[in-house]
Amino acid sequence: MSIQSSELITNDDGSIFHLHLLPEDLADTVILVGDPGRVETIATYFDSVELKKSNREFYTLTGTYKNRRLSVLSTGIGPDNIDIVINELDALVNIDLKTKEIRKEKRSLNIVRIGTSGSVQADVPVNSFVISEKSIGCDGVLRFYGNAPQVCDQDFEKAFAAHCQWTPEAAHPYVVNASPLLVSRLHTEGITIKGVTLTAVGFYGPQGRVLRLPLAMPGINDRITAFRYKDYKVTNYEMESAAITGLCNLLGHHAATICLIIANRMTGAASADYHGYMNKLITYTLDRLAL
Numbered sequence: 001m002s003i004q005s006s007e008l009i010t011n012d013d014g015s016i017f018h019l020h021l022l023p024e025d026l027a028d029t030v031i032l033v034g035d036p037g038r039v040e041t042i043a044t045y046f047d048s049v050e051l052k053k054s055n056r057e058f059y060t061l062t063g064t065y066k067n068r069r070l071s072v073l074s075t076g077i078g079p080d081n082i083d084i085v086i087n088e089l090d091a092l093v094n095i096d097l098k099t100k101e102i103r104k105e106k107r108s109l110n111i112v113r114i115g116t117s118g119s120v121q122a123d124v125p126v127n128s129f130v131i132s133e134k135s136i137g138c139d140g141v142l143r144f145y146g147n148a149p150q151v152c153d154q155d156f157e158k159a160f161a162a163h164c165q166w167t168p169e170a171a172h173p174y175v176v177n178a179s180p181l182l183v184s185r186l187h188t189e190g191i192t193i194k195g196v197t198l199t200a201v202g203f204y205g206p207q208g209r210v211l212r213l214p215l216a217m218p219g220i221n222d223r224i225t226a227f228r229y230k231d232y233k234v235t236n237y238e239m240e241s242a243a244i245t246g247l248c249n250l251l252g253h254h255a256a257t258i259c260l261i262i263a264n265r266m267t268g269a270a271s272a273d274y275h276g277y278m279n280k281l282i283t284y285t286l287d288r289l290a291l
């Protein structure tokens, strides 16, 4: 049965609606970044570039690094964009865009986010590299998908919401696991830290920042810092990891996030050399993916 044109929109050239990509434009390993400028930075390390396409905040570049074909794509900021990006990446590989029929043989992509992030633990300092072994989604995106509970750790969710006194007026947090294969490929003892990443739906209030507006959950960051579940503690805040991981788990793709800590919310420190360390994180990650 084919999907209606209103549900899966394509452009005049046959490309998918927002990403403006054709199936052949995409490598099996896709690096996601928030900032379109970071796509160009990553490409400076490539041996060759075969394609550049952009629409809105979605800038895609495909090329090779040490003979491995990779695509790099900017998502812009926030989990709402992730709903678009992951559904469209999946459609590119698992739906025939001409007939709009779901393919019988499914393909799995490796999707790795390279991001920036704020630490919520004094012992996870600025300039460290954190791999999100688990992500806690406070964004609500996954809650719109009927089979979401199948990929969520509901005991962890309940413990987190109870400890943090999470308001029922905000979306109930969901907890998802990164691909163990990608986590072990990206992790090196002494270089990366495995952690639990909180995906917020905004940068200010949703990450407990107060400028002129009071918080609905005062003291939330202290409760997040103190939270423990089994051997886990929350390490960092960003804005995409849980939505990427949750949707990839539902759709059968492998996903992981690795972030540079640019701010420490507990000590008040900010990275003095964010771009230098981002370059180090990029080359580290490219080398791990090229193995």
Ligand SMILES: O=P(O)(O)O[C@H]1O[C@H](CO)[C@@H](O)[C@H]1O
Residues within 6 Å of the ligand: 033, 034, 035, 076, 077, 078, 114, 115, 116, 117, 203, 238, 239, 240
């Ligand atoms: O540096 P990127 O990848 O954009 O990631 C982080 O930075 C943005 C906020 O400044 C959010 O997208 C957050 O997730």
Ligand SMILES: O=c1cc[nH]c(=O)[nH]1
Residues within 6 Å of the ligand: 116, 117, 118, 119, 203, 207, 237, 238, 239, 262, 263
């Ligand atoms: O504190 C931070 C830093 C980067 N990105 C975020 O989302 N939060």
